[in-house]
Amino acid sequence: MHLLDYPEAEPHLTQPTLEDAVTRMQRVILLARRKREEVKIGIRTPLASLTIVHRDADLLAGLRSLEDTVRRELNVKAVRYEQDESKYIRLYAKPNFPVLGKRLGRRMREVQKQVEALDVEALEAFQAKGSLDLDGETFTTGEINVFREAMPGTNAVSDRLVSIDLDCNLTPELVREGLAREVVNRIQRSRRELGLEVTDRIEIAYTADAELEAAMAEHHDYIAGEVLALRLAEGAAGKSQDLSATIDGKRLDYSIVVAGG
Known part of the structure; x- marks a missing residue:
C-alpha cells in the first residue's frame, strides 16, 4: 500500500x-x-x-x-x-392558516386574497428566496404553502x-415490446437458477398465450440476442427442465438446454 x-x-x-x-x-x-x-x-x-x-x-x-x-x-x-x-403545471399558493391565524387575526382574509392572487413569477421568487413581503408583512416558506397541480x-x-x-x-407496439423485455428478464433469471455460465449459448422451446406469443415473434431477434439463444422457437420442449412464468397474466411455458449439450 x-x-x-x-x-x-x-x-x-x-x-x-x-x-x-x-x-x-x-x-x-x-x-x-x-x-x-x-x-x-x-x-x-x-x-x-x-x-x-x-x-x-x-x-x-x-x-x-x-x-x-x-x-x-x-x-x-x-x-x-x-x-x-x-x-403543464398550475402553480398556486395558500397561507398556512394554523400558523398565521393568531398572528394576523382579522387581517387573515385580506392576506389570503393577496396570497392566492400571486402570479407564477412571484411564487418562483418566493421559493428561491424563502421569504415574501406582502401587505407590510414578511412571510417565510413555513407560512405560505406553494402547490403544483398538473394541468x-x-x-x-x-x-x-x-x-x-x-x-x-x-400503443399495442409498446405493450408488445414491454412483454418482450419481461420475457428476457424471466429467461435470464432462469439461466442463473440453472447455474449456467455467463457465456453459455442456449436453445429455447416455448409455448405461450397468444398476446405473449405475438410479442416474442415480433421481438425474436432482440430476445435471442439478450439471452444468448441460438434457437428460440415455439414448440415441444425436448430434453430439458420445464420452466414456466406468468407475465402480466399471460402464461409462458419454456425449456432451456445448453446448445450442443
Missing part, C-alpha cells in the same frame, strides 16, 4: 452548469419513475416520450447533453424540451427544481 496526499480541489475545473444539470436530471428521473408507479406502468414497458419543462433555456440545454442517460433510465423513446411551464389533459409532475410530462399512452 502506498500513501499519497489527498488531492486538492481545482475550482477552475468545476462545471456548475453541468453539475446543476445532473442534479435536475436526477429529479427528472425520480419524478418520472413516481409517475410510472402512479399509473402502474412498469419500467420495462417503453413509453413514447417524456417532456422536460423549465423556463431556463440554458438549463434545458444542459439536460439535453444528458439525454441518452434519461432515455435509458426511464425507457422512453424520445425526450422533448419545453420552456412554457404553464402548459388537465397532461401527465405532468413537478417539484421546485423541474417539471416533467410523461406520455403514458400505451
Whole structure:
C-alpha cells in the first residue's frame, strides 16, 4: 500500500452548469419513475416520450447533453424540451392558516386574497428566496404553502427544481415490446437458477398465450440476442427442465438446454 496526499480541489475545473444539470436530471428521473408507479406502468414497458419543462433555456440545454442517460433510465423513446411551464403545471399558493391565524387575526382574509392572487413569477421568487413581503408583512416558506397541480389533459409532475410530462399512452407496439423485455428478464433469471455460465449459448422451446406469443415473434431477434439463444422457437420442449412464468397474466411455458449439450 502506498500513501499519497489527498488531492486538492481545482475550482477552475468545476462545471456548475453541468453539475446543476445532473442534479435536475436526477429529479427528472425520480419524478418520472413516481409517475410510472402512479399509473402502474412498469419500467420495462417503453413509453413514447417524456417532456422536460423549465423556463431556463440554458438549463434545458444542459439536460439535453444528458439525454441518452434519461432515455435509458426511464425507457422512453424520445425526450422533448419545453420552456412554457404553464402548459403543464398550475402553480398556486395558500397561507398556512394554523400558523398565521393568531398572528394576523382579522387581517387573515385580506392576506389570503393577496396570497392566492400571486402570479407564477412571484411564487418562483418566493421559493428561491424563502421569504415574501406582502401587505407590510414578511412571510417565510413555513407560512405560505406553494402547490403544483398538473394541468388537465397532461401527465405532468413537478417539484421546485423541474417539471416533467410523461406520455403514458400505451400503443399495442409498446405493450408488445414491454412483454418482450419481461420475457428476457424471466429467461435470464432462469439461466442463473440453472447455474449456467455467463457465456453459455442456449436453445429455447416455448409455448405461450397468444398476446405473449405475438410479442416474442415480433421481438425474436432482440430476445435471442439478450439471452444468448441460438434457437428460440415455439414448440415441444425436448430434453430439458420445464420452466414456466406468468407475465402480466399471460402464461409462458419454456425449456432451456445448453446448445450442443
